[in-house]
Amino acid sequence: MTFPVDLLALLLRTSKLAALTGAGVSQESGLRTFRDAQNGLWAQYRPEDLASPQAFARDPKLVWDWYAWRREAVKAVRPNPGHYALVEIEKRVPYFTLITQNVDGLHRMAGSQNVLELHGNIQRVRCAECALPAETWGDDTESVPTCAACGGLLRPDVVWFGEALPRDQLEAAVEAARACQVFFSIGTSGVVQPAASLAYAARNRGAVLVEVNLDPTPLTPKADFFLQGKSGEILPELVRAVWG
Numbered sequence: 699m700t701f702p703v704d705l706l707a708l709l710l711r712t713s714k715l716a717a718l719t720g721a722g723v724s725q726e727s728g729l730r731t732f733r734d735a736q737n738g739l740w741a742q743y744r745p746e747d748l749a750s751p752q753a754f755a756r757d758p759k760l761v762w763d764w765y766a767w768r769r770e771a772v773k774a775v776r777p778n779p780g781h782y783a784l785v786e787i788e789k790r791v792p793y794f795t796l797i798t799q800n801v802d803g804l805h806r807m808a809g810s811q812n813v814l815e816l817h818g819n820i821q822r823v824r825c826a827e828c829a830l831p832a833e834t835w836g837d838d839t840e841s842v843p844t845c846a847a848c849g850g851l852l853r854p855d856v857v858w859f860g861e862a863l864p865r866d867q868l869e870a871a872v873e874a875a876r877a878c879q880v881f882f883s884i885g886t887s888g889v890v891q892p893a894a895s896l897a898y899a900a901r902n903r904g905a906v907l908v909e910v911n912l913d914p915t916p917l918t919p920k921a922d923f924f925l926q927g928k929s930g931e932i933l934p935e936l937v938r939a940v941w942g
């Protein structure tokens with residue numbers, strides 16, 4: 699793949715940057731993307747049918763077990779070259795905000811500092827009733843573990859369909875999207891709101907849009923640069939081409 703290096707390089711070296719990442723960035727670490735088919739035990743469920751308050755109310759143990767399975771999958775993987783390239787970009791430009799929809803924590807594990815986690819973090823658990831964070835819990839019980847303070851059911855500290863995003867993270871993300879001159883959309887299908895609207899917020903303020911994805915998405919026709927391929931290959935290549 700070749701970049702229009704001179705133009706993009708000049709822009710990236712001199713601009714305020716923001717990037718939104720999605721599950722595609724962690725795909726090369728071995729995690730499934732959201733809209734992949736699931737396998738094994740979970741093949742019969744759609745993630746949308748498990749990641750919701752309604753699903754938790756209907757069958758809390760099913761939802762808890764699905765997240766326990768995903769939590770273990772996350773613990774077994776490591777960041778990939780795409781994550782590390784984003785760490786490099788943060789080191790090289792004075793203004794860079796990394797906004798992620800991923801709950802896997804791999805950006806921070808790679809070393810990114812300024813990360814906004816729009817959808818929470820799967821390693822954190824809190825009470826579904828009083829919201830108190832839980833430090834420890836057992837995953838091998840017959841039922842969903844409960845809160846030490848109020849006895850409510852524990853749940854993952856992630857955003858479910860129909861729930862509001864953490865306000866501080868969303869506000870900071872909107873501000874970064876409006877303030878940046880180049881906005882990256884990386885490894886996301888761009889169909890889940892409000893995250894998907896950030897690229898448009900940036901573009902409406904005149905930012906250049908750069909999309910990195912294996913396949914075209916609904917955003918692609920609006921992108922100024924569509925870099926098609928794996929983020930774990932394209933991002934390191936981009937860093938080398940722009941910053942040497």
Ligand code: OAD
Nearest residue numbers: 720721722725731732733799885886887890911912928929
């Ligand atoms: P999706 O599964 O919807 O999309 C993953 C995107 O990554 C697709 O566009 C793929 O083409 C692309 N992709 C896959 N592998 C890639 C690679 N190696 N390099 C680059 N691109 C690659 O995941 P998200 O867009 O992250 O929300 O999904 C957004 C939200 O929907 C999730 O955060 C989650 C889900 O419902 C909640 O749980 C609230």
